[in-house]
Amino acid sequence: MLLIKNIWQKYKEYIILIFLLLISLIILLSNNEAENRKISKISSGGFLIINSLSNFFQDIFSSDDELEELRRTNAELMLEVNRLREFSLEVEELREIFHYKNQDDYPLIPARIINKTVSKVNNYFTLNCGTDDGAATGMPVINHHGLIGIVEDATEKYCLVRTLQNSTLKLSVKIQRNNLDGILTWNGNNLIVKNIPVQYEVNIGDIIVTSDFSTLMPPSLPIGTVKDKEKNISGLFSDLIIQPYADFVEDNYVFLLIIKQDKNIWKNLIK
Amino acid sequence: MSLKHYLPLIIFIPLILIQLNIIPLISFAYITPDLIVILLVYFTLVYGQIYGTVLGFVLGFLVDISTGGILGAGMFTKSITGFIAGYFYNENKIHFNTSTLLFVFIVFITSTLDAFLFAMITSQMAVSIAFLFFETGLLSGFYTAAFSLPVILLRKNKFIYE
Numbered sequence: 001m002l003l004i005k006n007i008w009q010k011y012k013e014y015i016i017l018i019f020l021l022l023i024s025l026i027i028l029l030s031n032n033e034a035e036n037r038k039i040s041k042i043s044s045g046g047f048l049i050i051n052s053l054s055n056f057f058q059d060i061f062s063s064d065d066e067l068e069e070l071r072r073t074n075a076e077l078m079l080e081v082n083r084l085r086e087f088s089l090e091v092e093e094l095r096e097i098f099h100y101k102n103q104d105d106y107p108l109i110p111a112r113i114i115n116k117t118v119s120k121v122n123n124y125f126t127l128n129c130g131t132d133d134g135a136a137t138g139m140p141v142i143n144h145h146g147l148i149g150i151v152e153d154a155t156e157k158y159c160l161v162r163t164l165q166n167s168t169l170k171l172s173v174k175i176q177r178n179n180l181d182g183i184l185t186w187n188g189n190n191l192i193v194k195n196i197p198v199q200y201e202v203n204i205g206d207i208i209v210t211s212d213f214s215t216l217m218p219p220s221l222p223i224g225t226v227k228d229k230e231k232n233i234s235g236l237f238s239d240l241i242i243q244p245y246a247d248f249v250e251d252n253y254v255f256l257l258i259i260k261q262d263k264n265i266w267k268n269l270i271k
Numbered sequence: 272m273s274l275k276h277y278l279p280l281i282i283f284i285p286l287i288l289i290q291l292n293i294i295p296l297i298s299f300a301y302i303t304p305d306l307i308v309i310l311l312v313y314f315t316l317v318y319g320q321i322y323g324t325v326l327g328f329v330l331g332f333l334v335d336i337s338t339g340g341i342l343g344a345g346m347f348t349k350s351i352t353g354f355i356a357g358y359f360y361n362e363n364k365i366h367f368n369t370s371t372l373l374f375v376f377i378v379f380i381t382s383t384l385d386a387f388l389f390a391m392i393t394s395q396m397a398v399s400i401a402f403l404f405f406e407t408g409l410l411s412g413f414y415t416a417a418f419s420l421p422v423i424l425l426r427k428n429k430f431i432y433e
Binding site for chain 1: 291292294295298300301302303320321324325328331338339340341342343344346347350351354357390392393394398402403406407410
């Protein structure tokens, strides 16, 4: 008993630290469990009400309905233009098979960014729309410039978006001009498409869109343009640095594309 | 329950609102100061290491639930931050530690560590450790340290509770 007392007296700071770190690790490792996600959703949802109130004052000075309508039209036109651009390339390539690919129209849910996690490595946005408005996990988020990210989690009133500037999000993309596929990642500084064989022709300014092979996104959503090319040490592959269309700092209004996401795919992404 | 137990929690509420709503507006290349670390370090230097470790755990939990991020990441890093800040605690030098440039230095060390550990946990090692340390940890540490300067001035003029 005396020994335990002595140990406690001598090392109590370390014992408390280890105890607290163990609790943190247990919570950290059980993050995907339903109960933990529920706690997180309820608590952040409650807190975001306060955030929404601060945004309310900014909203007073803007004519919302008209602006929202214009932004919606703009976003729909952006998708339309991109679809037409894609279509003309297909026509050139496949003259005989005109309608070989089904181009779906996706309804849009307007939303406002009420919170931005500003970080070098992992950026998240919180939107003021939730499951009550039709938002669901896995829905792509766009604005009138291009792709913003993907809904990671949704409560009744809010949803959390994993943006392109998040190192844990990896997207299948392609170069629109020549259909060259690759994986888009965020390295903390730039959006990059890694390991493109050097023999493939890639020009600065080529448009990057979501790939047909993407299990997370519908095809042909505009992402950005090729800003730079960097050769790997081996000299066999090059990395493409992408300039995104969307401005992740300035943009405040977004739209959710209503598509149903496969639950199993989403589970794997979260893992 | 004395003032020392609930005062940091009361200060936390306006501070986290500023952290989430105003601080992003002054971010520089995605680097932001962490006001919660300044709060944590200050109270650790006033009340000691064990207090700091536990306070770090509690503040980390509150940060996790208020940002809707990964639950446990803030708890883990802030507990360590409070523990490390506790090494600078000296009951005979509380005023000196919190009203001189030593406070800024302690904030720099601890916030660098906090930002580095947090980025490492949340990035799931998808980004290189050197990058996380230099670009996320150190830069965030500098920025947070700069934001801790007003604390010294307020402490010198005895505007802040001890």
